Amino acid sequence: MSLETVVILAAGEGTRMKSSTPKVLHPIAGRTLVGHVLNAVDALAPKNVRVVVGAGREQVEAHIAEIAPKAVTVFQEKRGGTGHATQLALAGLTPSGTILVLAGDTPMLTGTSLSQLLAEHHAGGFTASVMTAEHPDPTGYGRIIRGDDASLLRIVEERDADEIQRDIIEVNSGVYAFDAAKLASAIGKLKNDNSQGELYLTDVIEILRNEGGKIAAVLIDDFIEILGVNDRVQLAESASLLRDRINEDLMKSGVTIVDPLSTWVDATATIAPDVVLAPGTAIHGATTIASGAVIGPRTTLIDCTVAANARVLESQCTEAVIGEGVNVGPYSYLRAGTKLLSGSKVGAYVEMKNATLGEGSKVPHLSYVGDAIIGEGTNIGAATIFVNYDGVEKHYSVVGDHVRIGSDSMLVAPVTIGDGAYTAAGSVITEDVPAGAIGVGRAKQRNVLGWVLRKRPGTKSAEAAARHSNDEQKG
Numbered sequence: 001m002s003l004e005t006v007v008i009l010a011a012g013e014g015t016r017m018k019s020s021t022p023k024v025l026h027p028i029a030g031r032t033l034v035g036h037v038l039n040a041v042d043a044l045a046p047k048n049v050r051v052v053v054g055a056g057r058e059q060v061e062a063h064i065a066e067i068a069p070k071a072v073t074v075f076q077e078k079r080g081g082t083g084h085a086t087q088l089a090l091a092g093l094t095p096s097g098t099i100l101v102l103a104g105d106t107p108m109l110t111g112t113s114l115s116q117l118l119a120e121h122h123a124g125g126f127t128a129s130v131m132t133a134e135h136p137d138p139t140g141y142g143r144i145i146r147g148d149d150a151s152l153l154r155i156v157e158e159r160d161a162d163e164i165q166r167d168i169i170e171v172n173s174g175v176y177a178f179d180a181a182k183l184a185s186a187i188g189k190l191k192n193d194n195s196q197g198e199l200y201l202t203d204v205i206e207i208l209r210n211e212g213g214k215i216a217a218v219l220i221d222d223f224i225e226i227l228g229v230n231d232r233v234q235l236a237e238s239a240s241l242l243r244d245r246i247n248e249d250l251m252k253s254g255v256t257i258v259d260p261l262s263t264w265v266d267a268t269a270t271i272a273p274d275v276v277l278a279p280g281t282a283i284h285g286a287t288t289i290a291s292g293a294v295i296g297p298r299t300t301l302i303d304c305t306v307a308a309n310a311r312v313l314e315s316q317c318t319e320a321v322i323g324e325g326v327n328v329g330p331y332s333y334l335r336a337g338t339k340l341l342s343g344s345k346v347g348a349y350v351e352m353k354n355a356t357l358g359e360g361s362k363v364p365h366l367s368y369v370g371d372a373i374i375g376e377g378t379n380i381g382a383a384t385i386f387v388n389y390d391g392v393e394k395h396y397s398v399v400g401d402h403v404r405i406g407s408d409s410m411l412v413a414p415v416t417i418g419d420g421a422y423t424a425a426g427s428v429i430t431e432d433v434p435a436g437a438i439g440v441g442r443a444k445q446r447n448v449l450g451w452v453l454r455k456r457p458g459t460k461s462a463e464a465a466a467r468h469s470n471d472e473q474k475g
């Protein structure tokens, strides 16, 4: 037997989330809830994946088309229960091999446990195998009813359970492996004679057993894996459990995490050994960080590439490429298209967007660099602004190698500053500056002598000025 089909049930309304976003689209650790389930399933390399969608159909379908283009969606118009949803998923499918059914709201499940379930299901030649776990607080879950010989008799939903059954802590995970042909013939026999008037997939276990099927309950060690998300409290709980799991894996792989509780790394990020993550740091999306880099404290990286031995301190960076040994921060903001070549430096209070900073070049203080290419060994003086927007369109600036841009320069794009050129501090540069020239674009200073004594008599300034002789004031 081989795994032919995976069915993910994701049509529920998620009423308890109180959200305009469908429940399975809420994100934790860089993936939606259903995205985590699809990712765990992906490890099993199934032939077909069917996702039953209902509430927020268009949004869920669009998301699935994006993250799992090979998955087929099946529409359940009205909630009829997990059994009804499975019936719809099986319609038009030639049943063969093994089918795995699971819910779209259990983001903690791992491919490892799913593989364990399938391995035991196949090894024992079972008709149906249910993944179970012992949950310290089983409230809300279906309870596992075992016979005297410990074999699985049936699953009783909490609402339909008596007091003795409610004390059972072994619960149904909602993950099942079935012999596809036997499931297909039994699924039509479900009845809705329960407290919710729904077709329960759980009832198929008893039906298969009564027909002589071999049924297994596969108890997994860690109940965290089966946690379902039904409201925002459980969403936060799952998020922090996933954070702990990701951080633990990273630390075991050689990443230093100074304060794991305040460090949030998405499941989609890649971090090499000997990276240090300082407190209050968040690493999102497809970010990759190479060995020796030190990130944080209080830094957020979204879809960034960070090369070896770079240092990013107290900064926010999105879609930035940060080269080897580069220094960023504190308090800088790198936006999409920022490229910092090796050994360059972006200091404090700098914003960059769609701009390349050449090897060893520096933007040390209080600047805006937008739509620009800067060569190597160049220094951009404090408070320089790349004036890239004329109110209608954006324009580019090019700054050559070993340039010295004076503090408080305005480089009004489009403009080119040649190799080795200078600009005088406080210049508004509207014309190209040729290589080796200095561009001076500021009014000449004039001093009006004695002005304070005449125009501001009686002030502290005037008092201070009066301490000096007229000659001295004349300079």
Ligand code: UD1
Pocket: 009, 010, 011, 012, 013, 052, 076, 078, 079, 080, 081, 082, 083, 084, 085, 103, 104, 105, 140, 141, 142, 143, 155, 157, 171, 172, 173, 174, 199, 200, 201, 202, 228
């Ligand atoms: C279900 C199980 C319960 C198990 C628990 C594990 C049943 C009857 N009960 O209960 O034994 O302990 O999961 O988390 O199966 N769905 C549909 N269409 C429907 C109804 C549900 O697609 O008509 C989907 C939901 O979107 C959800 C999944 O099926 O992803 C489970 O449904 P939910 O209502 O959350 O079931 P539970 O009450 O949690």
Ligand code: CA
Pocket: 103, 105, 228, 229, 230
């Ligand atoms: Ca649920």
